Structure formats: structure tokens, C-alpha cells
Amino acid sequence: MTRSTTKARNTVEIRTTADDHRIAKLAALAIGLHLAEAIIPSPLPGVKPGIANIVTLYVLYRFDFATAAWVSLLRVFASSLLMGNFLSPTFVLSLAGAVISLFTLAFGAKLSKRWFSPISLSILAAFAHIAGQLLVVRLWLIPHAGIAYLIPVFTAAALIFGLVNGLIAAKLLAANR
Amino acid sequence: MSSWKTCPKPLPGDWIVISAGLLLVAMLFLTLWHGEHAAKLRIRQGNSIYATLSLDQERTLDIRGPLGNTRIVIHQGQVRFVSSPCRNQYCVHQGWLSRAGQVAICLPNQVSLELLGARKNYDSLNY
Numbered sequence: 633m634t635r636s637t638t639k640a641r642n643t644v645e646i647r648t649t650a651d652d653h654r655i656a657k658l659a660a661l662a663i664g665l666h667l668a669e670a671i672i673p674s675p676l677p678g679v680k681p682g683i684a685n686i687v688t689l690y691v692l693y694r695f696d697f698a699t700a701a702w703v704s705l706l707r708v709f710a711s712s713l714l715m716g717n718f719l720s721p722t723f724v725l726s727l728a729g730a731v732i733s734l735f736t737l738a739f740g741a742k743l744s745k746r747w748f749s750p751i752s753l754s755i756l757a758a759f760a761h762i763a764g765q766l767l768v769v770r771l772w773l774i775p776h777a778g779i780a781y782l783i784p785v786f787t788a789a790a791l792i793f794g795l796v797n798g799l800i801a802a803k804l805l806a807a808n809r
Numbered sequence: 810m811s812s813w814k815t816c817p818k819p820l821p822g823d824w825i826v827i828s829a830g831l832l833l834v835a836m837l838f839l840t841l842w843h844g845e846h847a848a849k850l851r852i853r854q855g856n857s858i859y860a861t862l863s864l865d866q867e868r869t870l871d872i873r874g875p876l877g878n879t880r881i882v883i884h885q886g887q888v889r890f891v892s893s894p895c896r897n898q899y900c901v902h903q904g905w906l907s908r909a910g911q912v913a914i915c916l917p918n919q920v921s922l923e924l925l926g927a928r929k930n931y932d933s934l935n936y
């Protein structure tokens with residue numbers, strides 16, 4: 633073995649790029665918001681502001697879709713590990729919501745920027761999020777019509793929180809132009 | 810950094826999305842939250858309909874399931890599980906049902922109650 637190879641023999645070196653660092657920083661911010669939100673009591677399980685999604689939206693506009701997807705999914709995985717519900721129903725609900733929101737954002741990003749601001753994307757993503765979660769609940773957790781009564785409440789919350797998060801994201805993007 | 814007092818202006822497309830969202834929420838409230846009083850009760854046992862009864866009667870029924878007898882009571886236009894041989898008693902704890910579309914299910918004993926209005930609003934009860 634030559635001298636140059638022995639130098640890095642005991643450590644696995646992962647080369648990181650500036651992109652990786654940026655994703656890590658933004659994901660950390662999203663995780664922080666997610667955990668802070670977990671402390672806030674909710675009148676109904678499942679009704680949450682979803683303030684971490686402000687970060688996802690911000691990243692989508694400031695960088696690109698791939699970065700936003702990384703930040704969103706890292707947030708879901710890391711937050712569930714930190715809160716101890718990894719692979720539990722809570723985690724699956726969170727992941728389903730995030731994945732479907734990301735699909736919606738991927739399509740939403742193609743909408744004309746002259747007509748649709750982050751507010752639209754935030755509302756659409758919020759609706760997608762709750763739709764994904766309700767689908768999981770219906771197909772897996774509570775396989776009967778019992779939750780139909782709660783659907784109007786969930787969608788109303790999605791509209792309100794989607795709007796507020798969208799306004800905040802639009803404000804942040806305008807402020808840090 | 811711009812002043813935090815100014816609010817970002819929604820674009821025309823945003824107003825469309827907001828309006829469509831409001832419409833969707835309103836429609837969901839109207840279809841799923843109408844307080845229509847139920848007229849009829851449909852009891853299912855296993856895979857078959859056990860009986861479809863009017864709620865305008867005072868009646869106690871014992872329905873035989875795999876675990877034993879489930880007792881339900883119809884009283885003043887309402888219905889409830891009174892006793893059930895199941896372990897968790899979710900069905901009994903659900904209490905009185907009175908509005909169309911409401912459902913109570915005892916999965917262990919395979920008995921379900923579904924309240925029907927004058928017309929059926931959604932068909933989504935399946936095992």
C-alpha cells in the first residue's frame with residue numbers, strides 16, 4: 633500500500649458540495665419549525681399550521697424543485713426520528729402529506745408567475761397535504777366512513793393555514809429579493 | 810428589506826385559487842354536515858343487510874353475530890348500541906345516532922348501523 637492511500641484509510645470521507653450544505657441548513661430550519669409546532673396543542677389531531685412548509689415554498693422559489701424536495705423529505709424523516717415516531721402512523725401520515733404536496737408543487741411551479749404567486753402554491757399544497765393524509769387514514773387506519781364528518785373541518789383548516797403560510801412565504805421572498 | 814407592514818398582494822390567479830378553495834370547503838360542509846334528521850336505519854350483519862327499519866318506533870333488537878348477541882335500541886328517532894359482546898366497546902361508546910349519514914360499527918361482532926335520510930347521500934360503507 634502506498635503512502636498516499638494510507639492517509640485516508642481509517643475514515644470514510646464523504647465529499648460534500650455547497651448544495652449539500654445549503655440543503656442541510658434549510659432542512660435544519662424546517663425541522664426546527666416542525667418541532668416548535670409539535671409543542672402547540674391542537675384542538676383536533678391533524679389540524680396543524682404546517683409552518684415548516686413555508687421553508688419548502690421559500691426554497692422552491694429561491695432555488696429549485698429538487699432542493700425543495702430534499703428539504704421537505706429530510707424534514708419529515710429527521711423530525712420523526714427526533715420525536716420518536718419514525719415508521720409509526722404519524723410518520724406515514726406526515727410522509728404521505730409531504731410527498732403529495734411535493735407532486736402538487738412540481739406541477740404548481742409550472743404555473744405562470746405573472747398570475748400565480750406563492751400564495752396559490754401554498755393553498756394547493758395544503759389541500760394536497762390533507763388529501764394525502766385522509767387517503768392514508770381511509771385506506772389504512774380507519775377503513776370506514778366515520779371520518780367523513782371531519783373532512784370539512786380539515787379542508788377549512790387547510791385553506792386558512794395554506795393562505796397564511798403562502799402570505800408569509802410571499803412576504804419572505806419579497807423581503808429578501 | 811421591505812417594511813413588514815405591507816402585505817403581499819395576491820395575483821389574479823391567487824384569487825381564483827382562494828375562491829375555488831372557499832367553494833370546495835363550502836360544498837364539503839354542505840354535503841357532509843347537513844343536519845338532516847335520519848328517517849331510516851339500516852342494520853348490517855356480516856356481509857348482508859339484516860334489516861332496514863323506520864326510526865319512528867320504539868324497539869329493542871338482538872342481533873346475533875360471531876361473538877354473541879348485540880343489542881341495539883331505537884328510541885325517539887335515534888338509535889344506539891346498548892350492549893355488545895366485543896372487547897373494546899367502541900360501538901357502545903359511540904352513543905346515540907340521529908343524523909342521516911351517521912354510522913356506528915362493531916367490527917368484532919360484524920354489526921353495523923347506518924342512518925339513512927330521505928335520500929342516500931354517500932355510499933361508502935364496505936368491509
